[in-house]
Amino acid sequence: MTAPVQERAAEIFSVRRVGQYVEFTIVAPRIAAGFEPGHFLAVAVGGENTAMILRRAFAIAGATPGDRFAGTVQFVVAEHGPGTQWLVQRRAGDTLDVVGPLGRPFPLPKNAAPAVLVGGGYGSAPLLPLARTLLAAGAPVEIVLGAASADRLYGELAAKRLVGAVTVTTDDGSAGTKGLVTDVLPEAIERIGAEIVYACGPMPMLRAVGAVAKERAIRAQVAVEESMACGIGVCMTCVLPVRGADGASRFVRSCVEGPVFDAMDVRWGDVGRLPADLVGADAMGGH
Template sequence: MMSEVQGPVHVAAEVVATKRIGGYRHLTLTAPGVPERFRAGNFVAVTVDGHVARRALWVHRVRASSAFGPTLDVVVEVRGTGTAWLAAQPVGARIALTGPLGRAFALPKEAVSCLLVGEGYAAAPLFPLAERLRERGCAVSMVVSAPDEARLLSALEARRSARSVTVLTADGSVGQRGTPADHLDDLVRRSEADVVYAAGPPSVLRAAAGAAERAGAWSQVAVEVPTPCGTGLCHGCPLSVVGEDGVDRVVRACAEGPVVRGDRVRWDAL
């Protein structure tokens, strides 16, 4: 375990490895100070050449030591010119990076049963989370889903991270056919989950939070919304939630999130 150091840092990250896996580009970066501060659910924000808004990236894996020192892995899905630029960065390229950012997943104080639900590249933060939960003696089950096989993230790695893994694809190309919403009530029941963690598009997060609530379990979701600065300064990533006092309010997804309680999100607003 790396010691936890507080506060994000702004550094020149270097690409030390890059590979295409299915529909995604995986980048391994050195970013001095970031791996040491990272907690599962944090993200990093990178500056993209020619763009004002930065790109927020989930951290898929952190290594305390390697031939390059501490490193972190991020997963990029090309959706526009910014992510295309990132995916094209070669080994040796340097990228301005700030992190780790955001509110991380809260870990149970006791060894409980946990169900982790992820879809596509956004499932990335669940992998370091699974490691932390296992270290605490929790029973970890995972659901890894995607529209198709090419966009399924690290199904084999999931089998090393959890006691049981359910693979779902909407087109049935691998694993079971369907979406998390189709199977979650049954999976929460079968795993006897005390806590449900989810990362993915809003439909998956909402389904996970709903299934947890119906089963009397607690849920945390990693919400992904555009974060122009990533640090909370620009207030450009509004997230509608309901407070413990029952009053609706808008918080910053990059600062008060990205991880929030599933039963607190105003899903219709998202």
């Protein structure tokens, strides 16, 4: 497993608006060298004198090794609070303090198993390098992208260049099929004879994708979108209730043990609360 590194002055190589999102390419050769699909990075926001001490976590959308363009890394930002508002105002030539690669990457099948990749909104970002890796290993790949509206899709053109036909859904019908990714996922699984599903996006979508995969007796590996304040397992803000190999459920840190989990192991109905049967929950004593 690659140890994360800190690039204190990663230069922004380019900034590109993509619908409602902003795509950054930064020069970070040491992070690029250790990248595997599913890794993320943590970015300091606000500048040197800011009161915003917590980093913001973003999935790595791709990396170019150091022998080309000095080693670059891409990530995608959706503007929400003050941290991301500050970040999207940065321009080429500015520098960022980033840490990565963080987390556990997507597990790859031992054989070239047919796979369906499902992305919600800018959650499709980490799936594009995954698709390249699977295709390079000889695995048939199909991609399903969904979003609330056309301007909240990400990576549709890149996905089409990779695999050809891409199935798109939007809640409002402004692009592709009106509806949810799970409305079209069963057909995609059948069409390609998928043996595994990979997904990244909002938590309700991941839960629904996991349910579809379970119905068809195939595995689903999902990259969760929990808030990750430190990215290195210290602050405990990103814990999820997950069943272990021994059948017992524990809180695990999404940033260290994840962000990729087997969908069957996540206790989706208990996300955000403390189930009484979790290992160690009895010691909380009602706190």
